Amino acid sequence: MPHATPSLGLQETLAMLGMLWNSLPVLLRVQMMAGLMIVLVPLLVVHGTVDEKPRTLAFAVPAAVTPATTWGRAVDDFGSRMTRAFGVQPAAANDFAGWILEASARHHLDPELLASLVKIESQFRVHARSRRGAVGPTQVKPLVWSEFCGTSRQNLLVDPEENIYCGAQVLSHFRDRCGAEACALEGYNTGKPRPGRARHYVARIDAAMEQLRSTAL
Structure with a gap:
């Protein structure tokens, strides 16, 4: 009879993910964070009460775009x-x-x-x-x-x-x-x-x- 694999707690899981993240090359981590922001920024809409209109969070325009x-x-x-x-x-x-x-x-x-x-x-x-x-x-x-x-x-x-x-x-x-x-x-x-x-x-x-x-x- 196979033994059940013990489940990891939340803290252990986060610790393992942190170790895995820190082991990645710095450039790869930067690229991943940039990609994540591209996906998440359009979704960040903050809702107030039922009667209020949604309020979109304002983000600074990237420096590469503003000067031009x-x-x-x-x-x-x-x-x-x-x-x-x-x-x-x-x-x-x-x-x-x-x-x-x-x-x-x-x-x-x-x-x-x-x-x-x-x-x-x-x-x-x-x-x-x-x-x-x-x-x-x-x-x-x-x-x-x-x-x-x-x-x-x-x-x-x-x-x-x-x-x-x-x-x-x-x-x-x-x-x-x-x-x-x-x-x-x-x-x-x-x-x-x-x-x-x-x-x-x-x-x-x-x-x-x-x-x-x-x-x-």
Whole structure:
């Protein structure tokens, strides 16, 4: 007659499961927990009284999703403001908004300042060229700044994103040298920070920046 297998108590069962879990590789445990959360989260609905509607628990949006959503909204909002303030066509405004916001963030500049600089320098013309050899939206001179910006002269001419990034880099260079926004703009305009030499230029950018800042969505 076969002997009956003794049943394990709850504590013994939990102890064995804990030992088994701890013996698994860390990566496997992480993957299993992630899979479990994917299954359980949609089911976690908390009910109140009979007369109340069910209340769904709020969970934070994964970090991998939030930045992209926030970035897209920021680009749309900034592009819309440039359309209203400067009359830039919506499709072009969104392109410029993305380039300007990224370059400003990387070089610690006010995006409204950089957008106003592009407005005054080129009126948002992608392939603008001057008689003095300045090119693109920010009107940088490839002969002077291409090596400083770590790019080719051709890129500054044909790639507006690269051009705006270089313009932001040049402006931040002058800002770091003299420590003031007006001085940085004077340096950008004349090649060297010379107080009083570019007052009209600085005033035009200030006016454009005020126009952009006062434009509501």
